[in-house]
Amino acid sequence: MMSNSYLSHNTIVSAYGFDSANAIHQISNEVSGLQLTEDPTILPQPFFSSRVSGEALEEKYDLLNPQERHTRLEKMLLVSLSKTISASNMELTDRVGLLISTTKGNIDVLEQKSPFPEERAYLSALGATIQRHFGFQNQAIVLSNACVSGVLAIAVAKRYISEGRFDHVFVVGGDLVTQFILSGFNAFQALSDTPCRPYCKTRSGINIGEVAASVLVTNDTSNLVAESVKVLGEASCNDANHISGPSRTGEGLFRSATNALHQAHLQADEIDYISAHGTATLFNDEMEAIAFNRAGLQETPLNSLKGYFGHTLGASGLLETIIGMHSLHQNTLFASKGFQELGVSRPLNIIERTTKKPIKTFLKTASGFGGCNTAAIFQKVGD
Template sequence: MIYISSHNIISSLGFSSEENLSKIRKGISGIQLSENKKISPEPVFVSLVSYDETEKRFSKISENSKKYTKYEKFLILSINDALKNSKVDIQSDETVFIFSTTKGNIDLLEKDNKNSFDTERLKLWKSSEIVADFFGKKNNIRTISNACISGTMAVITAQRLIEAGKYKNAVVTGADILSEFTLSGFQAFKAVSEGACKPFDIKRTGMTPGEGAATIILTSEKSLSDNSGIIIAGGANSNDANHISGPSRTGEELAFSIKKAISESNLSSDDIDFISGHGTATPYNDETESKALEPAGLQSVPLSGTKGYIGHTFGATGIIETVIAAEAIKNSEVYKTAGFEEIGVSGKINVQKKYKSISVNTALKTASGFGGCNAALVLKKENFSQNTVSFDKKHFEIIKKVKISNNQVTVNDTIDYKYTDSDKNQFSAFAKAVYKNYKIKYPKFYKMDNLSKLGFLGAEILLNNTNILSNYKSEEISVILSNESSSLDTDAKYQKTIDDRENYFPGPSVFVYTLANIMIGEICIKNKIKGENTVFISEYFDKDFIFDYADILLNKRKSKLCITGRVDYNYPKGNYIAELYLLESSK
């Protein structure tokens, strides 16, 4: 069983889980009108963590405040607070660190910040290493960047790695800061609320961007737990295979994740007592979430959304809302959904208008994000229906391998195509040549950014002449990729559109590609793949880890066919590589 050892939340409401929960119980929101022109040319409602309090608290644990970025300080403060109440040895080889974030140190791209830290700090894996090093952790460090499900997937990944016997403990931590980069992008999508957001309400007009951090420490050893008896019981994720920036209109893919997570937890929908909802308060997301919950049989289950209190904290939100789900079970309580007054979605759901005490033995956490990704996680009391988990040895076959680099394509280690034109140093020309050589017909290819083009081409060549997808249901196929530079190539291009306030033109068509997992979204849309999908960020391609993770999915029958490997378009050098494998279950 995977127990909770300790946790922390940092948000506009405070710097501990206790502070945050106390204010949520009282219905206090941290959302305020900001007139800070560094993050927005116009006043906007946001949820910000106190900078002065951050510096004050950080100075108590480090004499080198200037050595760390704001994002890194959030993570360090969160982990440090969680460790105060945990006996887990984080330096042990039996403990894994799992970070979740969407943009990390993205503010370092701003022209006023470019010389404040080394460019390498923009790399998500680098900031993860720096934070882990603060606590003396030198190895077993993983980073997930999967849009708004990053935090939820980090918890699910920890559960899977511990259950598979890879580790005994996990420190799962996530954060994002609110910068002009992120805020302007969602404003360009017209997705930001005119006031404090109103999840699931008929008058909702959009999300409230926020910032924050959270940590949850997990362990397989009950003696190291917090004695609450609450366990992480099951989790699943899926892809809509519909649109890179808009959710499924039916909700069936999120419903699939929910049903899988509940089933894995050895529960039924009738057993779920509480839902910690995603509830971004955007028109489409809330509608889709409601449509997913109803067919999953959860229409009467009390649902609370926290984004009306602390905004959308992106890479931290999944961990924050998992902690809130755990506290609901621990304290037998459900929370008022701030901003909600009248139902404004077509799916039948039970959104809470006030705080109340009820019996809670189980809880569901849901999440969705750009790239069509969805996730669901179940927590429960350990004595409420037992889990049975078993793992075999590796049981997959490598059906095919494709590598794209240095202007050539190899299939199963044999050169299959080589580009020799005069402009050979330009990736865009090479990519178009590969597209034409393999007779791919998909006009949307030309709108993709470089990273998505590279991943898309690799997947198309990997699947070429196999007809293997027809052997499986869409939800039985997964895409698990590794990446070094995340989406930094496109990030830099987007940053240029907002650097000059005299020529300020943030565009959604560029911003949507500022997430590494969008390349997976493009692969899934083209091939109607609706199974598991995750992007891990690491300096080097750890083939053993990626294969082990794919094997866990195959072992748990969450997948029968897996596209896996690495896809990276390096920033700032511009060199590229895609190394993809097609794995098929041999079980």
């Protein structure tokens, strides 16, 4: 018999602070975490980004009494996951799994100033480090599938639980603002020199952000929090369109969304809002508009959270799912920061102002390099 999966305890480490409540409070007030950053060691010109306070991170990290040295990303992941595990009061038995989602992991250790050996950049080393610190009995599983990694990790956790492999899975994800990441997007001429404006006619590109986020996925309804949600359906599709360019027809995202709806036994008009990928690049936003129209979701209220956090790569889907959990709990549609005038060829119902409204379900989508796409549908638990 397959078990249901629920998302419960959660922690966001971001420019807003070191818990989910701080982030939700700032988003509710439409306060962006993006700031003009001047750091010529990682990019010659000033750029907008959202970054975790280094000094505050060290203070939180020191409280963990670490027995070995850790990279900046590892510190962020440890601080986030430590709080989630502690709040859940979960014993880490062999029925508890660990999934880590990231796009580039410890990529910064490959920079000349790093005191860590190059081997620390291996994703397997990252997984082993997090597993060892907390004493998980099962080997950490690292999911690195471009920018869908965070949503995909939740989907994989749900599948492990439904198959009976685990009863509970901790999912933690993170990525950094680094020289490698910024130089890559700059080479694409995709970086914006202003705060990003997803789906807006005046948008000019992407901002990069960094976060660590964690959540407990569980089949135990007795260990849920107020903002808990049930995973109704999920699906992934790779349309293999291009190494970096999204499909012109939105094929992969369309199939992911419609397959997730089918698994959830829902129609498009039963989705209360969409937490979309929305990177504020011309091709991504256009592709999403086409896919959502093909799926009959053009009238569903939709936001992108990139105007608050920037694009946090492999952590973005996990981060934005946690925001969605709180959105359902508060019966609040959060504004898509920066949006002014629709700048895609198909109609979309962009949330322009933070609005109170009874909501029960949401669709989270993500798309990434290589043609990968993932969608997941969540439902509020209780009233």
